[in-house]
Every structure is written in C-alpha cells, then in structure tokens.
Amino acid sequence: xxxxxxxxxxxxxxxxxxxxxxxxxxxxxxxxxxxxxxxxxxxxxxxxxxxxxxxxxxxxxxxxxxxxxxxxxxxxxxxxxxxxxxxxxxxxxxxxxxxxxxxxxxxxxxxxxxxxxxxxxxxxxxxxxxxxxxxxxxxxxxxxxxxxxxxxxxxxxxxxxxxxxxxxxxxxxxxxxxxxxxxxxxxxxxxxxxxxxxxxxxxxxxxxxxxxxxxxxxxxxxxxxxxxxxxxxxxxxxxxxxxxxxxxxxxxxxxxx
Numbered sequence: 001x002x003x004x005x006x007x008x009x010x011x012x013x014x015x016x017x018x019x020x021x022x023x024x025x026x027x028x029x030x031x032x033x034x035x036x037x038x039x040x041x042x043x044x045x046x047x048x049x050x051x052x053x054x055x056x057x058x059x060x061x062x063x064x065x066x067x068x069x070x071x072x073x074x075x076x077x078x079x080x081x082x083x084x085x086x087x088x089x090x091x092x093x094x095x096x097x098x099x100x101x102x103x104x105x106x107x108x109x110x111x112x113x114x115x116x117x118x119x120x121x122x123x124x125x126x127x128x129x130x131x132x133x134x135x136x137x138x139x140x141x142x143x144x145x146x147x148x149x150x151x152x153x154x155x156x157x158x159x160x161x162x163x164x165x166x167x168x169x170x171x172x173x174x175x176x177x178x179x180x181x182x183x184x185x186x187x188x189x190x191x192x193x194x195x196x197x198x199x200x201x202x203x204x205x206x207x208x209x210x211x212x213x214x215x216x217x218x219x220x221x222x223x224x225x226x227x228x229x230x231x232x233x234x235x236x237x238x239x240x241x242x243x244x245x246x247x248x249x250x251x252x253x254x255x256x257x
Contacts, residue, residue: 004233005215005231005232005233005234006230006231006232006233007215007216007218007219007229007230007231008033008219008229008230008231008232009219009220009226009228009229010029010030010033010226010228010229010230011029011033011226012029012032013025013029013048013225013226013227013228015127016048016051016052017051017052018051018052018053018054018056019052019054020051020052021052022048022049022052022146023145023146023149023150023153026042026044026146026150026228027149027150027153027154029228030042030150030154030230033230035154036150036154036156036158036230037156037232038156038157039156039157039158039159039234039235039236039238040156040158040159040230040231040232041158041159041160041161041184041212041230041231041232041234041236042150042158042159042160042161042228042229042230042231043160043161043163043176043212043213043215043216043228043229043230043231044143044146044160044161044162044163044227044228044229045162045163045164045220045227045228046120046135046136046139046162046163046164046179046180047122047125047126047133047227048227048228049136049139049142049146049162049180050133050134050135050136051133053136053137053142055133055134055135055136055137056126056128056131056132056133057084057131057132057133057134058128058130058131059078059080059081059084059130059131059132060080060130062080062083062084063083064079064080064082064083065083065086067086068080068082068083068086071095071106074095074097074104075095075096075097075103075104075105075106076097076102076103076104077103077104077106081118081121081123081132082106084121084132084134085106085108085118085119085121088108088110088111088119088120088121088134088135089108089109089110089111089119090109090110090111091108091109092106092107092108092109093107093108093109093115094106094107095107105117106118106119110135112135112139112179112245113245113248114135114164114166114179114248116164116166116167117166117167119134119135120134120135120164120179121133121134125225135164135179136162136180139162139179139180139244140180140181140182140242140243140244140245142162142180143160143161143162143180143181143182144182146160146182147159147160147182147183148182157183157238158182158183159181159182159183159184159236159238159242160180160181160182160183160184161178161180161181161182161184161209161212161213161216161244162178162179162180162181162244163176163177163178163179163213163216163217164176164177164179165177165217175213175214175217176213176214176216176217177210177213177214177247178209178210178212178213178244178247179244180244181209181242181243181244182242183238183239183240183242184208184209184212184236184238184239184242185208185209185236185237185239185242186207186208186209186242186243186244186245186246186247187205187206187207187208187209187246187247188205188206188208188236207247208236209244209247210247212231212234215231216229216231
C-alpha cells in the first residue's frame, strides 16, 4: 500500500481552440510541473477535448425544428440550443419546468448511453457568445489517442479519464463522472473477496473511474480554468481495453426511470 494519494490541479493551461494540438499542450504543462511518474492518472475535462476536436456549435447557424421550438416554449430555453441537444439525444427521459423556475430541465439519453441534463451540451467556459460545446464523438478513442501520445513522450504508463459534470438520481448537487477512459479500469470487482470480518463480498464493485473523476473536482471549480488534474500515488492495474461505457447500467436493470 502507498502512503497516500495526491490530487494536483495543473496550472496555466491555455485556452484551447479547434485544431489545437492538445497532446502537445498537455505534455508541455506536465513538463512544467516536473513530468509524470509511472501509473500517474490524468483527469481531463471533456470541454478542452471537445474544443480541440471542433465539437463547438455556433447557435446562430442552427435552424430549430418544430420539436425544438415546442420544447423551447415549454421549458423557456433557446430553441437553437435544444436543437443541438436533440441532435445528441436518442431519448428524452424527462422534460419539466417547476412553477417559478426560470428555465425547465431536459434530461436526455445521450447517443453514447449516458443520461444527463441537456445530453452534455454546455455553454459555460466558452469565450464566444451564443456558442455551445458537445461531448466528443468517441471519448474513449479521444483518451486513447491522447494517452498513447503522452506515454510515448514520457516513457511511462499513464491512465486517463475524461470527465463531465452530472447530477444524480435522488441526490442534490453535481459531481464529475467518467465519460472516456484510457488504461484505467471503469470498475474494480471485489466479488469473492472477504471483508474485514471474513464475510464474502457478493456484489461490491467500486466505480473506480467515477471515484477518480469526482476526486478531481475537489481541486477545480467552474471559474478556475483548471481543466487538467494529476492524480498520483493510487495503486491500479492498467487495462488494454478500457471504456467508460462499462459504467452504464442496462436499461432492463434501471430502477430510476
């Protein structure tokens, strides 16, 4: 066992624009803090990846559909933004507006299977007005490309987790969760392991990737512009095939919808 885990917000990350070399930018910032160690984990906010990959939509160019206009009227939201949300959505889980609420809430199943508000479409921390950012087309592939490039540069095994901020059923507030992975296991099975009193564990599977994503939120804030966090000192076993989709519960097992 290691003595402890360090969670380090990486400073001075520049604003990322479509087409920027994200791997070079991240690598340079890691060099500036002394490089990396074997089994370090990098948590990266999806927004910088989305920006680099051009997943940015100017709402002035969007023509809303009749369905988008209907929902916009019901929820008091921008019809152009809702049109972008619908383009990322396979199913609307809930659409509601409480009395006195300025804007309603749109809970969607994202095309990748994640269920969240607005299908991950966000307009915070974007310099341009009337602009939104979507999730990358394939977050696992984005993390794999970035991770492999960083490993070649630093000659160390690394884990990467792309994070986004989700709400949770039956609980207030939001936390960071994993939406893309490289090498890092999504889940760690303790099934068949004995607890401290010798009882056999039968269902325990810690969501390691979500735990790390949530921990990264302890050192960053929406206004801090610290989209990169280094987690050092955690013991974990790298996997060749890692995917945040492993965290998704099958619809037939869902108890909340």
